Amino acid sequence: MGAGRRVTAHAVLRLPDLVRAPDGPATAVTLAEPTPETIRPCELTEKVLAYDPRADRALLDDAYALAMQAHGAQRRDNGDPYITHPIAVADILAGYRLDTGSIITGLLHDVIEDTPVTLAQIEQRFGPDVAGLVDGVTKLTRLELQSDRTKQAENFRKLVLALSKDIRVLLVKLADRLHNMRTLHFVTDQGRRQRIARETMEIYAPLAGRIGMDAIKGELQSLSFAQLEPEAFDTIQARLNFLRGQGADIIEEVRQELMRVCRAAGVSEIEVLGREKSPYSIWEKMQHRNVAYEQLSDIMAFRVLVPTRDDCYMALGAVHSSFPVIAGRFKDYISTPKANGYQSIHTGVTLREPRNQKIEVQIRTFAMHDVAENGVAAHWLYKDHDATVAADLQRFRWVQDLLEILENSQAADEFLENTKLELYHDQVFCFTPKGELIQLPRGATSVDFAYAVHSQVGDTCVGAKINGRLMPLRYELQNGDQVEIMTARGGTPSPQWERFVVTGKARARIRRFVAQQQRTINREQGRAVLAKAFRQEGLDGSERALDPALKTLKCLTIDDLYVAVASGHIGPKDVVHAAYPEMRETARAPRMLPGMGLPARPAGGRVSTKFDGGPTGAPIRGIISGMVVSYAGCCHPLPGDPIVGIVATGRGVTIHTRDCAQLQSFAATPERFLDVEWDETLSPQARGGQAYAGRVSLIASNERDLLPNISNAVTKHDGSVLNLRVVSRQQDFCEILLDVEVRDLRHLSTVIAGLRATGGITQVERAKG
Structure with a gap:
């Protein structure tokens, strides 16, 4: 339900408010005036029976009655009866001519969460099919952008699993979100409005686009854009209003001209629709292309609808010749449809003098137009339900990709991140050597292509030929490229690939391999430490001796225990004591020397001490004396960096930036965070001359004297090279990671400046990781 629970419901409550055109549902954003009236059960039922005479009238009326009874006296924030929301959702679904089960789900989608009605009662009254849909939607109703990102991501997992079983779950959810967005302006809390709008823009609008429902996608984007960027929305809307005033006759003139030239070319049955680009689409294109409003060529667009595919190309020839x-x-997009089934020809032309205005012309058949506007819903009635679900899920390959991302992602928030990568992109069309079309996001590389073919192909990829030429794996693919992936038996993904892949599927698979590889290393390290x-x-440290300690240490398996020890979550002594409790009782307390003890805390609550992290120890405030301190290899903190400490049992404190x-x-373990900072009151001399490792990434020409030049530049600025690794080497250039011994952040900046002058x-640039 999301925002629906706390916002008023005034739109789409009466049949006149939502009038469906013959080829699609209404898409107007304008809201109706507040009214207490709702659609009566007979009106909703008649609306469904008008397009589906087989619909069960009694079942629809029963669902309406149950929703009315269950929600009873519940109210929305403005005092309207809460029942107005599920009725509006059902009406939107009826506007898309969906089946009876979907309409009933729209009426009942909130009863399990918000009322005493149980899932068992719904199954008893309406059958397992409806109960499954209601259950699926119920699991999705709390997908709000919260501060607890993990919770949101876990709920999004449920969304993907539910829609992978029945696409109607997503249709109901989109209708629910559409009505909530239409009434979002009634929410008084601006921050909450923006959170809901951001979630709609990031998740629901892309999902609507992926199943071809461009009408819902466009409206969700426009409503979200008005909340997220109100100034930009108002500015673009004002320009569009001015355009309408200045060119009120242009649209009709161009329509008539397009119809004339197409009929002259032999296309007799034709319809031309004029439209203007939505404010969000205009803003997005201005941002993406970095152009001004006046430079856009498709503010005005015209859709030429014809009966057949052949007529589309005849109309195209007529437009291009005129x-x-x-x-x-x-x-x-007719010969190469988009992944969501969208088909159309797009072209841009310039009107004749004196107008000289650029317009976009889209040419498609009437059936293609229905699919373009309504996606999955466009053909729902024309197929058997089971066949529809199976066919649609097979056609939407991205659903299977999301399931594979779900399987490969280690954490819920990582899954959400990779899913957004999968949902957001422009398309680029490439081909396998056998001619199979592979659709990828713009900016995709050969590695993304390999994973799109098959996960195993991606894992074992070692090279790629683009149009017959051997090219680097990071090469960005272009439309029409033929890609041949070369694999090697026993090949594995490179962690470096994550730096340039753009698909969520590839990133999730690479991260999974890296995590498994790291787990293997940790397992062996933990085994050695415990031994x-x-x-x-x-004592006996065999696995048989360790097994009784697993429950005490909250580990499921011996391997989990080894990994926990290697990562510092469990100390070796803790394992010994858990396996042999008598050792804890006989363990001698540490011998205290005279004068030993914890230092007194100053008024500020911090302690300035030295620690055992280096030759003399770097002064860090906030560390208790005697604690072992180490520096994180992931970020290489230096004096001058804002830092934080992470406490690990048995390993002391690790300092991160x-x-x-x-x-x-x-x-998930905030108690391990320690508030620390560098003691800047001491000079470098007072620190005992301790040095630190700063990591630098550089790109340089692949020349013979490169390494001596790097070493000389570092030495010249009082630094020294600790480690050097060539990350990538090409014929003309190479990429290098360089660990430099420096005193602090300022010293590292001096070394970087010297390298830049070489x-x-x-x-x-400074590198982390």
């Missing part, structure tokens, strides 16, 4: 064509604006700990105590990406993995080095 108007100057805009170069680079032609796209044929040493038990050997020092003269505050912007380190790895801190997200500790979000001949042959084109790019230098």
